[in-house]
Amino acid sequence: EVQLVESGGGLEQPGGSLRLSCAASGFSFSSYAMSWVRQAPEKGLEGVAVIGASGGSTYYVDSVKGRFTISRDNSKNTLYLQMNSLRVEDMAIYYCAKPVRGLVIDVFDVWGQGTVVTVSS
């Protein structure tokens, strides 16, 4: 069974840092680009960051550029999102998502259960 399991969310103050992880199983992780998508409370979905299959290419939505870093460890089948200089507007459920065709820009057929990031003083 293809599965994604996120962890690492929690409560952090504005300006603080968090590192999210996403453990993947049931597919050839190293052959797929991977993404982080977030959903703010009572809001829609927003693509946050994408990383290529080898980890050599990364892409970010403008609002997180310079603050967030997406990375992966293919030997551990794990995706990461390092979030620094957190802002109140970063508060959301963060999902990792697997693309259907493994491409950097694609649709997502498998999603994790999400991890909640709360930013508040």
Add this chain to the structure above:
Amino acid sequence: EIVMTQSPVTLSVSPGERATLSCRASQSVSSNLAWYQQKPGQAPRLLIYGASTRATGIPARFSGSGSGTEFTLTISSLQSEDFALYYCQQYNTWFTFGGGTKVEIK
């Protein structure tokens, strides 16, 4: 950024009736358009991609159409499990989502 606009925001439909949801892109996305269903407390579920191709395991009552800037998701006969939030997503340039349409029981 390509802005995706969904309408209506809320759609009230009786079970067994047809539901038609719309999604408009601020510029052409060709056929690079997907639809997702989301229920409370759950992650989104892929329904349609390539504007009209059903994802694996999706019932035939779900169908998608359109290209360029105008897209439609049709649910031919609403079942109880279909009452949920629906999002469109373009993946032509980066990937952006619409604001969602809530399909509720009339």
